[in-house]
Amino acid sequence: MPDEQNKLKAYESLFRSNYKKLCSRACRITNDMAAAEDLVQEVFVNFWNNTERQFIDTPEAYLYTAVINKALNYTTSQKRRLEINAKYLEFQPKAGNSIEQEMLDQELQQKIQQSIEALPPVCQKVFLLSRYEEMSHKEIADFLNISPNTVDNHIKKALAILRKVLLSVFITLFEIYFHFFS
Amino acid sequence: MEGKYWDIVTRQLAGKASASELQKLEDWLAESPEHKADYQAQKRLWQLTPPSEIADTDVEAAWKKVKSQLVDKQPAKVISIYQNVWRVAASIILLIGVLWLAKYFLFPHFGMEVVESGNRRIAVVLPDNSQVWLNKGSKLIYDKDFDRNERNVQLEGEAFFEVKRDVERPFIIHSNEAQTKVLGTSFNLRAYPDEPLVELAVATGKVAFSLKEQKKEVIVTPGFAVQLNTLSNELRKEEIPGENAWAWKTGKLQFANEELKNILPVLERYYDTEIELKNSALGTCRFTGTFQQADLEEVLQVLTATMQLKYIEQDKQGYSLTGQGCK
Numbered sequence: 001m002p003d004e005q006n007k008l009k010a011y012e013s014l015f016r017s018n019y020k021k022l023c024s025r026a027c028r029i030t031n032d033m034a035a036a037e038d039l040v041q042e043v044f045v046n047f048w049n050n051t052e053r054q055f056i057d058t059p060e061a062y063l064y065t066a067v068i069n070k071a072l073n074y075t076t077s078q079k080r081r082l083e084i085n086a087k088y089l090e091f092q093p094k095a096g097n098s099i100e101q102e103m104l105d106q107e108l109q110q111k112i113q114q115s116i117e118a119l120p121p122v123c124q125k126v127f128l129l130s131r132y133e134e135m136s137h138k139e140i141a142d143f144l145n146i147s148p149n150t151v152d153n154h155i156k157k158a159l160a161i162l163r164k165v166l167l168s169v170f171i172t173l174f175e176i177y178f179h180f181f182s
Numbered sequence: 183m184e185g186k187y188w189d190i191v192t193r194q195l196a197g198k199a200s201a202s203e204l205q206k207l208e209d210w211l212a213e214s215p216e217h218k219a220d221y222q223a224q225k226r227l228w229q230l231t232p233p234s235e236i237a238d239t240d241v242e243a244a245w246k247k248v249k250s251q252l253v254d255k256q257p258a259k260v261i262s263i264y265q266n267v268w269r270v271a272a273s274i275i276l277l278i279g280v281l282w283l284a285k286y287f288l289f290p291h292f293g294m295e296v297v298e299s300g301n302r303r304i305a306v307v308l309p310d311n312s313q314v315w316l317n318k319g320s321k322l323i324y325d326k327d328f329d330r331n332e333r334n335v336q337l338e339g340e341a342f343f344e345v346k347r348d349v350e351r352p353f354i355i356h357s358n359e360a361q362t363k364v365l366g367t368s369f370n371l372r373a374y375p376d377e378p379l380v381e382l383a384v385a386t387g388k389v390a391f392s393l394k395e396q397k398k399e400v401i402v403t404p405g406f407a408v409q410l411n412t413l414s415n416e417l418r419k420e421e422i423p424g425e426n427a428w429a430w431k432t433g434k435l436q437f438a439n440e441e442l443k444n445i446l447p448v449l450e451r452y453y454d455t456e457i458e459l460k461n462s463a464l465g466t467c468r469f470t471g472t473f474q475q476a477d478l479e480e481v482l483q484v485l486t487a488t489m490q491l492k493y494i495e496q497d498k499q500g501y502s503l504t505g506q507g508c509k
Binding site: 040131 | 185186188192193196220224230231232234237239241244245247248251252253
Protein backbone atom coordinates (compact mmCIF):
# COMPACT_ATOMS: atom_id res chain seq x y z
CA MET A 1 0.00 0.00 0.00
CA PRO A 2 1.46 3.35 -0.98
CA ASP A 3 0.12 4.99 2.16
CA GLU A 4 1.98 2.52 4.33
CA GLN A 5 5.09 2.96 2.18
CA ASN A 6 5.00 6.69 2.77
CA LYS A 7 4.62 6.16 6.47
CA LEU A 8 7.64 3.92 6.49
CA LYS A 9 9.65 6.53 4.56
CA ALA A 10 8.66 9.23 7.04
CA TYR A 11 9.56 6.92 9.89
CA GLU A 12 12.95 6.15 8.38
CA SER A 13 13.84 9.84 8.02
CA LEU A 14 12.66 10.41 11.60
CA PHE A 15 15.01 7.65 12.67
CA ARG A 16 17.97 8.90 10.66
CA SER A 17 17.67 12.49 11.87
CA ASN A 18 17.20 11.62 15.54
CA TYR A 19 19.08 8.41 16.21
CA LYS A 20 22.54 9.82 16.86
CA LYS A 21 21.25 12.69 18.96
CA LEU A 22 19.09 10.45 21.12
CA CYS A 23 21.91 7.97 21.58
CA SER A 24 24.25 10.62 22.87
CA ARG A 25 21.55 11.98 25.23
CA ALA A 26 20.92 8.48 26.55
CA CYS A 27 24.63 7.79 26.82
CA ARG A 28 25.18 10.79 29.08
CA ILE A 29 22.80 9.17 31.53
CA THR A 30 23.69 5.51 31.10
CA ASN A 31 27.40 6.15 30.67
CA ASP A 32 27.35 3.15 28.34
CA MET A 33 27.03 3.70 24.59
CA ALA A 34 26.02 0.13 23.77
CA ALA A 35 23.20 0.25 26.28
CA ALA A 36 22.17 3.66 25.01
CA GLU A 37 21.98 2.42 21.42
CA ASP A 38 19.97 -0.61 22.47
CA LEU A 39 17.40 1.38 24.34
CA VAL A 40 17.05 4.01 21.62
CA GLN A 41 16.44 1.25 19.07
CA GLU A 42 13.91 -0.31 21.38
CA VAL A 43 12.07 2.99 21.70
CA PHE A 44 11.98 3.38 17.92
CA VAL A 45 10.66 -0.16 17.39
CA ASN A 46 8.00 0.28 20.05
CA PHE A 47 7.04 3.60 18.52
CA TRP A 48 6.37 1.99 15.14
CA ASN A 49 4.65 -1.07 16.51
CA ASN A 50 2.46 1.03 18.75
CA THR A 51 -0.92 1.37 17.05
CA GLU A 52 -1.38 4.78 18.69
CA ARG A 53 1.59 6.14 16.77
CA GLN A 54 -0.49 8.01 14.19
CA PHE A 55 -2.05 10.04 16.98
CA ILE A 56 1.26 11.34 18.29
CA ASP A 57 1.63 14.92 17.04
CA THR A 58 5.23 15.53 18.01
CA PRO A 59 7.17 12.31 17.53
CA GLU A 60 10.46 13.97 18.48
CA ALA A 61 9.16 14.99 21.88
CA TYR A 62 7.65 11.55 22.37
CA LEU A 63 10.91 9.81 21.41
CA TYR A 64 12.99 12.10 23.61
CA THR A 65 10.79 11.50 26.65
CA ALA A 66 10.72 7.76 26.06
CA VAL A 67 14.49 7.56 25.58
CA ILE A 68 15.31 9.61 28.68
CA ASN A 69 12.86 7.60 30.75
CA LYS A 70 14.33 4.35 29.56
CA ALA A 71 17.85 5.60 30.19
CA LEU A 72 16.93 6.68 33.72
CA ASN A 73 15.29 3.36 34.47
CA TYR A 74 18.22 1.51 33.02
CA THR A 75 20.71 3.48 35.10
CA THR A 76 18.82 3.39 38.38
CA SER A 77 17.94 -0.25 38.11
CA GLN A 78 21.40 -1.38 37.05
CA LYS A 79 24.41 -1.41 39.24
CA ARG A 80 26.66 -1.41 36.23
CA ARG A 81 27.57 2.24 36.24
CA LEU A 82 30.37 1.76 38.71
CA GLU A 83 32.25 -0.93 36.83
CA ILE A 84 31.86 0.90 33.55
CA ASN A 85 33.23 3.98 35.17
CA ALA A 86 36.15 2.11 36.58
CA LYS A 87 36.98 1.16 33.02
CA TYR A 88 36.68 4.71 31.76
CA LEU A 89 38.53 6.10 34.70
CA GLU A 90 41.84 4.76 33.65
CA PHE A 91 44.50 7.26 34.33
CA GLN A 92 44.63 9.82 31.56
CA PRO A 93 46.54 12.98 32.46
CA LYS A 94 45.27 16.08 30.75
CA ALA A 95 47.47 18.87 29.56
CA GLY A 96 47.92 21.73 32.04
CA ASN A 97 47.18 19.66 35.13
CA SER A 98 49.78 18.15 37.37
CA ILE A 99 49.84 14.39 37.61
CA GLU A 100 48.98 14.57 41.32
CA GLN A 101 45.98 16.75 40.56
CA GLU A 102 44.75 14.29 37.95
CA MET A 103 45.10 11.33 40.26
CA LEU A 104 43.16 13.11 42.97
CA ASP A 105 40.47 14.03 40.49
CA GLN A 106 40.19 10.45 39.31
CA GLU A 107 39.82 9.26 42.87
CA LEU A 108 37.21 11.84 43.68
CA GLN A 109 35.29 11.11 40.51
CA GLN A 110 35.13 7.50 41.47
CA LYS A 111 33.92 8.33 44.96
CA ILE A 112 31.26 10.68 43.63
CA GLN A 113 30.09 8.11 41.13
CA GLN A 114 29.78 5.57 43.89
CA SER A 115 27.73 7.99 45.94
CA ILE A 116 25.43 8.78 43.02
CA GLU A 117 25.07 5.08 42.50
CA ALA A 118 24.01 4.72 46.13
CA LEU A 119 21.30 7.40 45.93
CA PRO A 120 17.68 6.24 46.09
CA PRO A 121 16.26 5.78 42.55
CA VAL A 122 14.08 8.91 42.38
CA CYS A 123 16.77 11.04 43.94
CA GLN A 124 19.24 9.63 41.44
CA LYS A 125 16.86 10.34 38.55
CA VAL A 126 16.42 13.94 39.70
CA PHE A 127 20.14 14.43 39.88
CA LEU A 128 20.78 12.81 36.49
CA LEU A 129 18.14 14.99 34.83
CA SER A 130 19.55 18.10 36.43
CA ARG A 131 23.13 17.25 35.66
CA TYR A 132 22.94 15.73 32.19
CA GLU A 133 19.69 17.08 30.77
CA GLU A 134 20.21 20.45 32.43
CA MET A 135 16.58 20.51 33.40
CA SER A 136 15.22 23.07 35.84
CA HIS A 137 13.27 22.09 38.95
CA LYS A 138 10.05 22.72 37.11
CA GLU A 139 11.05 20.63 34.10
CA ILE A 140 12.18 17.73 36.28
CA ALA A 141 8.91 17.90 38.20
CA ASP A 142 6.95 17.73 34.96
CA PHE A 143 9.11 15.00 33.53
CA LEU A 144 8.94 12.69 36.53
CA ASN A 145 5.39 13.72 37.35
CA ILE A 146 6.25 14.78 40.87
CA SER A 147 5.86 18.16 42.60
CA PRO A 148 8.60 20.83 42.31
CA ASN A 149 8.91 20.72 46.10
CA THR A 150 9.75 17.06 45.97
CA VAL A 151 12.33 17.81 43.30
CA ASP A 152 13.86 20.44 45.55
CA ASN A 153 13.98 18.00 48.45
CA HIS A 154 15.64 15.39 46.30
CA ILE A 155 18.25 17.84 45.03
CA LYS A 156 18.97 18.98 48.57
CA LYS A 157 19.30 15.39 49.65
CA ALA A 158 21.60 14.55 46.76
CA LEU A 159 23.71 17.61 47.34
CA ALA A 160 24.00 16.89 51.06
CA ILE A 161 25.16 13.35 50.42
CA LEU A 162 27.57 14.34 47.70
CA ARG A 163 28.88 17.21 49.78
CA LYS A 164 29.79 14.79 52.51
CA VAL A 165 31.87 12.93 50.01
CA LEU A 166 33.50 16.12 48.96
CA LEU A 167 34.19 17.08 52.58
CA SER A 168 35.51 13.67 53.41
CA VAL A 169 38.35 14.50 51.12
CA PHE A 170 38.64 17.95 52.57
CA ILE A 171 42.30 18.28 51.89
CA THR A 172 41.77 17.55 48.27
CA LEU A 173 39.00 20.08 48.21
CA PHE A 174 41.22 22.60 49.84
CA GLU A 175 43.90 22.03 47.25
CA ILE A 176 41.36 22.44 44.53
CA TYR A 177 40.11 25.67 46.05
CA PHE A 178 43.66 26.77 46.22
CA HIS A 179 44.21 25.71 42.65
CA PHE A 180 41.15 27.61 41.42
CA PHE A 181 41.74 30.81 43.32
CA SER A 182 45.44 31.04 42.78
CA MET B 183 20.43 26.09 48.49
CA GLU B 184 17.46 27.60 46.78
CA GLY B 185 16.17 25.71 43.81
CA LYS B 186 16.11 28.80 41.63
CA TYR B 187 19.83 29.36 42.04
CA TRP B 188 20.66 25.70 41.57
CA ASP B 189 18.93 25.96 38.21
CA ILE B 190 20.80 29.15 37.29
CA VAL B 191 24.12 27.58 38.25
CA THR B 192 23.18 24.58 36.12
CA ARG B 193 22.60 26.87 33.15
CA GLN B 194 25.72 28.86 33.86
CA LEU B 195 27.85 25.72 34.01
CA ALA B 196 26.32 24.57 30.73
CA GLY B 197 27.13 27.96 29.23
CA LYS B 198 23.46 28.64 28.62
CA ALA B 199 22.72 31.31 31.19
CA SER B 200 21.42 34.69 30.00
CA ALA B 201 23.04 37.99 30.99
CA SER B 202 20.29 38.74 33.48
CA GLU B 203 20.64 35.28 35.02
CA LEU B 204 24.36 35.78 35.41
CA GLN B 205 23.75 39.14 37.12
CA LYS B 206 21.28 37.51 39.51
CA LEU B 207 23.80 34.80 40.30
CA GLU B 208 26.54 37.32 41.01
CA ASP B 209 24.29 39.25 43.38
CA TRP B 210 23.31 36.08 45.17
CA LEU B 211 26.90 34.95 45.57
CA ALA B 212 27.83 38.35 47.06
CA GLU B 213 25.11 37.95 49.69
CA SER B 214 26.91 35.39 51.86
CA PRO B 215 29.86 33.01 52.00
CA GLU B 216 27.37 30.16 52.35
CA HIS B 217 26.05 30.88 48.87
CA LYS B 218 29.59 30.80 47.59
CA ALA B 219 30.15 27.44 49.24
CA ASP B 220 26.92 26.12 47.68
CA TYR B 221 28.00 27.36 44.30
CA GLN B 222 31.43 25.79 44.64
CA ALA B 223 29.92 22.49 45.74
CA GLN B 224 27.64 22.33 42.70
CA LYS B 225 30.40 23.40 40.37
CA ARG B 226 32.75 20.82 41.81
CA LEU B 227 30.07 18.19 41.50
CA TRP B 228 29.63 19.08 37.84
CA GLN B 229 33.35 18.86 37.26
CA LEU B 230 33.55 15.47 38.89
CA THR B 231 30.66 14.02 36.90
CA PRO B 232 31.61 14.74 33.33
CA PRO B 233 29.39 13.16 30.72
CA SER B 234 31.06 10.15 29.18
CA GLU B 235 32.60 10.62 25.83
CA ILE B 236 30.22 9.83 23.01
CA ALA B 237 31.42 7.04 20.80
CA ASP B 238 30.48 7.14 17.16
CA THR B 239 27.31 5.34 16.12
CA ASP B 240 26.57 3.34 13.02
CA VAL B 241 23.19 4.70 12.02
CA GLU B 242 22.95 2.38 9.01
CA ALA B 243 23.44 -0.77 11.07
CA ALA B 244 21.03 0.49 13.70
CA TRP B 245 18.38 1.20 11.06
CA LYS B 246 18.68 -2.31 9.66
CA LYS B 247 18.27 -3.74 13.14
CA VAL B 248 15.23 -1.61 13.87
CA LYS B 249 13.64 -2.22 10.48
CA SER B 250 13.81 -5.98 10.97
CA GLN B 251 11.76 -5.67 14.14
CA LEU B 252 8.97 -3.58 12.69
CA VAL B 253 5.60 -5.25 12.58
CA ASP B 254 4.10 -5.00 9.13
CA LYS B 255 0.60 -3.70 9.30
CA GLN B 256 -0.40 -3.95 5.69
CA PRO B 257 -3.96 -5.17 5.23
CA ALA B 258 -2.83 -7.80 2.71
CA LYS B 259 -0.83 -9.41 5.49
CA VAL B 260 -3.87 -9.41 7.72
CA ILE B 261 -5.78 -11.49 5.20
CA SER B 262 -2.90 -13.93 4.90
CA ILE B 263 -2.90 -14.29 8.66
CA TYR B 264 -6.55 -15.25 8.47
CA GLN B 265 -5.72 -17.71 5.72
CA ASN B 266 -3.15 -19.18 8.03
CA VAL B 267 -5.71 -19.36 10.79
CA TRP B 268 -7.91 -21.41 8.49
CA ARG B 269 -4.98 -23.57 7.50
CA VAL B 270 -4.03 -24.13 11.10
CA ALA B 271 -7.63 -24.88 12.04
CA ALA B 272 -7.96 -27.32 9.15
CA SER B 273 -4.70 -28.99 10.12
CA ILE B 274 -5.82 -29.33 13.72
CA ILE B 275 -9.14 -30.85 12.70
CA LEU B 276 -7.37 -33.22 10.36
CA LEU B 277 -4.90 -34.15 13.07
CA ILE B 278 -7.70 -34.83 15.54
CA GLY B 279 -9.41 -36.98 12.94
CA VAL B 280 -6.27 -38.96 12.24
CA LEU B 281 -5.59 -39.39 15.95
CA TRP B 282 -9.15 -40.54 16.52
CA LEU B 283 -8.89 -43.08 13.71
CA ALA B 284 -5.50 -44.21 14.97
CA LYS B 285 -6.92 -44.59 18.45
CA TYR B 286 -9.91 -46.45 17.09
CA PHE B 287 -7.91 -48.88 14.99
CA LEU B 288 -4.65 -49.16 16.86
CA PHE B 289 -5.83 -48.78 20.44
CA PRO B 290 -9.47 -49.86 20.55
CA HIS B 291 -9.19 -50.33 24.28
CA PHE B 292 -7.77 -46.89 24.99
CA GLY B 293 -8.28 -45.99 28.63
CA MET B 294 -9.31 -49.56 29.46
CA GLU B 295 -7.50 -52.09 31.54
CA VAL B 296 -6.27 -54.94 29.36
CA VAL B 297 -5.02 -58.14 30.98
CA GLU B 298 -3.42 -60.76 28.79
CA SER B 299 -2.42 -64.09 30.24
CA GLY B 300 -0.06 -65.08 27.42
CA ASN B 301 1.41 -68.46 28.17
CA ARG B 302 0.43 -68.49 31.83
CA ARG B 303 -2.67 -68.80 33.93
CA ILE B 304 -3.27 -65.73 36.01
CA ALA B 305 -5.72 -64.41 38.56
CA VAL B 306 -7.19 -60.95 38.24
CA VAL B 307 -9.06 -58.99 40.88
CA LEU B 308 -11.55 -56.60 39.36
CA PRO B 309 -12.46 -53.18 40.79
CA ASP B 310 -15.57 -54.67 42.45
CA ASN B 311 -13.40 -57.38 44.05
CA SER B 312 -14.73 -60.07 41.73
CA GLN B 313 -12.05 -62.59 40.88
CA VAL B 314 -11.18 -63.86 37.47
CA TRP B 315 -8.79 -66.70 36.64
CA LEU B 316 -7.55 -66.38 33.10
CA ASN B 317 -6.54 -69.49 31.18
CA LYS B 318 -3.60 -69.45 28.75
CA GLY B 319 -3.89 -67.23 25.69
CA SER B 320 -6.76 -65.22 27.10
CA LYS B 321 -7.49 -61.56 27.31
CA LEU B 322 -9.70 -59.65 29.70
CA ILE B 323 -10.63 -56.04 29.05
CA TYR B 324 -12.45 -53.82 31.51
CA ASP B 325 -12.85 -50.24 32.54
CA LYS B 326 -10.81 -49.35 35.60
CA ASP B 327 -13.84 -47.58 37.00
CA PHE B 328 -16.81 -49.79 36.50
CA ASP B 329 -19.92 -48.10 35.29
CA ARG B 330 -22.42 -47.08 37.94
CA ASN B 331 -25.15 -49.31 36.54
CA GLU B 332 -23.30 -52.22 35.00
CA ARG B 333 -20.03 -54.03 35.43
CA ASN B 334 -18.90 -54.66 31.88
CA VAL B 335 -15.95 -56.82 30.94
CA GLN B 336 -14.84 -58.26 27.66
CA LEU B 337 -13.35 -61.71 27.37
CA GLU B 338 -11.36 -63.39 24.65
CA GLY B 339 -10.41 -66.90 25.68
CA GLU B 340 -11.29 -68.85 28.76
CA ALA B 341 -11.83 -67.68 32.28
CA PHE B 342 -13.37 -68.77 35.53
CA PHE B 343 -15.32 -66.00 37.19
CA GLU B 344 -16.18 -65.57 40.82
CA VAL B 345 -18.45 -62.58 40.70
CA LYS B 346 -19.13 -60.53 43.81
CA ARG B 347 -22.83 -60.28 44.37
CA ASP B 348 -24.28 -56.89 43.55
CA VAL B 349 -27.98 -56.93 42.67
CA GLU B 350 -27.83 -53.25 41.71
CA ARG B 351 -25.10 -53.70 39.16
CA PRO B 352 -25.27 -56.74 36.92
CA PHE B 353 -21.96 -58.16 35.81
CA ILE B 354 -21.88 -58.56 32.05
CA ILE B 355 -19.28 -60.42 30.04
CA HIS B 356 -19.06 -59.68 26.38
CA SER B 357 -17.44 -62.38 24.32
CA ASN B 358 -17.64 -63.31 20.70
CA GLU B 359 -21.29 -63.52 19.78
CA ALA B 360 -22.37 -64.14 23.36
CA GLN B 361 -23.28 -62.11 26.36
CA THR B 362 -23.23 -63.49 29.87
CA LYS B 363 -25.08 -61.67 32.57
CA VAL B 364 -24.87 -62.46 36.24
CA LEU B 365 -25.56 -60.90 39.57
CA GLY B 366 -23.14 -62.93 41.66
CA THR B 367 -22.02 -66.42 40.86
CA SER B 368 -19.05 -68.48 39.85
CA PHE B 369 -18.76 -70.08 36.47
CA ASN B 370 -16.41 -70.90 33.67
CA LEU B 371 -16.65 -69.17 30.34
CA ARG B 372 -14.71 -70.36 27.34
CA ALA B 373 -14.77 -68.09 24.32
CA TYR B 374 -11.60 -68.27 22.29
CA PRO B 375 -11.98 -66.19 19.14
CA ASP B 376 -10.55 -69.00 16.99
CA GLU B 377 -13.00 -71.59 18.29
CA PRO B 378 -16.53 -71.77 16.94
CA LEU B 379 -17.96 -72.76 20.32
CA VAL B 380 -18.62 -70.53 23.27
CA GLU B 381 -19.17 -72.55 26.36
CA LEU B 382 -20.46 -71.60 29.73
CA ALA B 383 -20.39 -73.95 32.71
CA VAL B 384 -21.87 -72.82 35.98
CA ALA B 385 -20.44 -73.72 39.38
CA THR B 386 -22.67 -71.72 41.71
CA GLY B 387 -25.59 -69.34 41.33
CA LYS B 388 -27.56 -68.50 38.23
CA VAL B 389 -26.24 -67.20 34.96
CA ALA B 390 -28.13 -65.63 32.09
CA PHE B 391 -26.52 -66.42 28.78
CA SER B 392 -27.65 -64.83 25.56
CA LEU B 393 -26.64 -64.27 22.01
CA LYS B 394 -25.38 -60.83 21.22
CA GLU B 395 -28.11 -58.45 20.11
CA GLN B 396 -30.85 -60.86 21.05
CA LYS B 397 -33.41 -60.71 23.75
CA LYS B 398 -33.55 -64.46 24.19
CA GLU B 399 -31.76 -65.64 27.29
CA VAL B 400 -30.87 -69.05 28.60
CA ILE B 401 -30.70 -69.37 32.35
CA VAL B 402 -27.94 -71.73 33.36
CA THR B 403 -27.77 -73.26 36.82
CA PRO B 404 -25.03 -75.27 38.56
CA GLY B 405 -24.30 -78.61 36.99
CA PHE B 406 -25.31 -77.35 33.59
CA ALA B 407 -23.41 -75.95 30.68
CA VAL B 408 -24.50 -74.15 27.60
CA GLN B 409 -22.75 -74.19 24.28
CA LEU B 410 -23.16 -71.64 21.58
CA ASN B 411 -22.11 -72.53 18.10
CA THR B 412 -21.16 -69.18 16.67
CA LEU B 413 -21.29 -70.50 13.12
CA SER B 414 -24.85 -71.80 13.26
CA ASN B 415 -26.02 -69.61 16.16
CA GLU B 416 -27.24 -72.78 17.85
CA LEU B 417 -27.58 -72.94 21.60
CA ARG B 418 -27.29 -76.29 23.35
CA LYS B 419 -27.76 -76.89 27.01
CA GLU B 420 -26.40 -80.02 28.64
CA GLU B 421 -25.80 -81.45 32.01
CA ILE B 422 -22.19 -81.59 33.09
CA PRO B 423 -21.16 -83.64 36.05
CA GLY B 424 -18.45 -82.40 38.33
CA GLU B 425 -16.09 -79.54 37.94
CA ASN B 426 -14.02 -80.72 35.04
CA ALA B 427 -15.02 -77.71 32.94
CA TRP B 428 -12.68 -75.53 34.93
CA ALA B 429 -10.09 -78.18 35.64
CA TRP B 430 -7.52 -75.87 34.03
CA LYS B 431 -7.95 -73.70 37.10
CA THR B 432 -8.15 -76.34 39.83
CA GLY B 433 -5.81 -78.90 38.26
CA LYS B 434 -8.31 -81.52 39.29
CA LEU B 435 -9.99 -84.02 37.00
CA GLN B 436 -12.77 -86.02 38.52
CA PHE B 437 -14.76 -88.83 36.97
CA ALA B 438 -17.58 -90.68 38.67
CA ASN B 439 -18.59 -93.78 36.79
CA GLU B 440 -18.17 -91.85 33.57
CA GLU B 441 -18.14 -93.39 30.13
CA LEU B 442 -14.85 -93.23 28.29
CA LYS B 443 -16.39 -91.39 25.35
CA ASN B 444 -17.26 -88.58 27.74
CA ILE B 445 -13.91 -88.71 29.48
CA LEU B 446 -11.82 -88.27 26.36
CA PRO B 447 -13.07 -84.76 25.37
CA VAL B 448 -12.28 -83.58 28.90
CA LEU B 449 -8.76 -84.96 28.64
CA GLU B 450 -8.33 -83.59 25.14
CA ARG B 451 -9.23 -80.15 26.29
CA TYR B 452 -7.27 -80.25 29.50
CA TYR B 453 -4.08 -81.57 27.91
CA ASP B 454 -4.64 -79.88 24.56
CA THR B 455 -4.17 -83.11 22.63
CA GLU B 456 -6.18 -85.61 20.65
CA ILE B 457 -7.14 -89.07 21.82
CA GLU B 458 -8.67 -91.51 19.40
CA LEU B 459 -10.54 -94.73 20.06
CA LYS B 460 -9.58 -97.47 17.65
CA ASN B 461 -12.66 -99.38 18.62
CA SER B 462 -15.86 -97.44 19.23
CA ALA B 463 -17.10 -100.12 21.59
CA LEU B 464 -14.52 -98.85 24.06
CA GLY B 465 -16.59 -95.69 24.46
CA THR B 466 -18.95 -97.33 26.84
CA CYS B 467 -16.25 -98.35 29.30
CA ARG B 468 -16.81 -96.62 32.60
CA PHE B 469 -14.24 -95.13 34.92
CA THR B 470 -14.24 -93.64 38.40
CA GLY B 471 -11.27 -91.72 39.71
CA THR B 472 -9.67 -88.39 40.47
CA PHE B 473 -6.47 -86.92 39.11
CA GLN B 474 -4.72 -84.02 40.77
CA GLN B 475 -2.10 -82.15 38.73
CA ALA B 476 -1.38 -85.33 36.84
CA ASP B 477 0.61 -85.75 33.64
CA LEU B 478 -1.21 -87.04 30.60
CA GLU B 479 0.98 -90.14 30.51
CA GLU B 480 0.06 -90.87 34.11
CA VAL B 481 -3.66 -90.48 33.38
CA LEU B 482 -3.42 -92.73 30.33
CA GLN B 483 -1.54 -95.34 32.29
CA VAL B 484 -4.21 -95.39 34.98
CA LEU B 485 -7.02 -95.55 32.40
CA THR B 486 -5.43 -98.32 30.36
CA ALA B 487 -4.59 -100.35 33.46
CA THR B 488 -8.12 -100.07 34.83
CA MET B 489 -9.85 -100.93 31.56
CA GLN B 490 -7.24 -103.23 30.15
CA LEU B 491 -6.46 -101.08 27.18
CA LYS B 492 -3.34 -100.04 25.40
CA TYR B 493 -2.38 -96.57 24.36
CA ILE B 494 -0.19 -95.70 21.47
CA GLU B 495 1.43 -92.35 20.97
CA GLN B 496 0.77 -91.24 17.43
CA ASP B 497 3.68 -88.94 16.55
CA LYS B 498 2.90 -85.49 17.97
CA GLN B 499 -0.76 -85.37 17.04
CA GLY B 500 -2.00 -87.38 19.97
CA TYR B 501 -2.79 -90.83 21.17
CA SER B 502 -4.98 -93.74 20.26
CA LEU B 503 -6.49 -96.34 22.53
CA THR B 504 -6.97 -99.94 21.61
CA GLY B 505 -8.47 -102.85 23.46
CA GLN B 506 -11.17 -105.45 23.63
CA GLY B 507 -13.95 -103.42 25.08
CA CYS B 508 -15.66 -103.69 28.39
CA LYS B 509 -18.34 -106.06 29.58
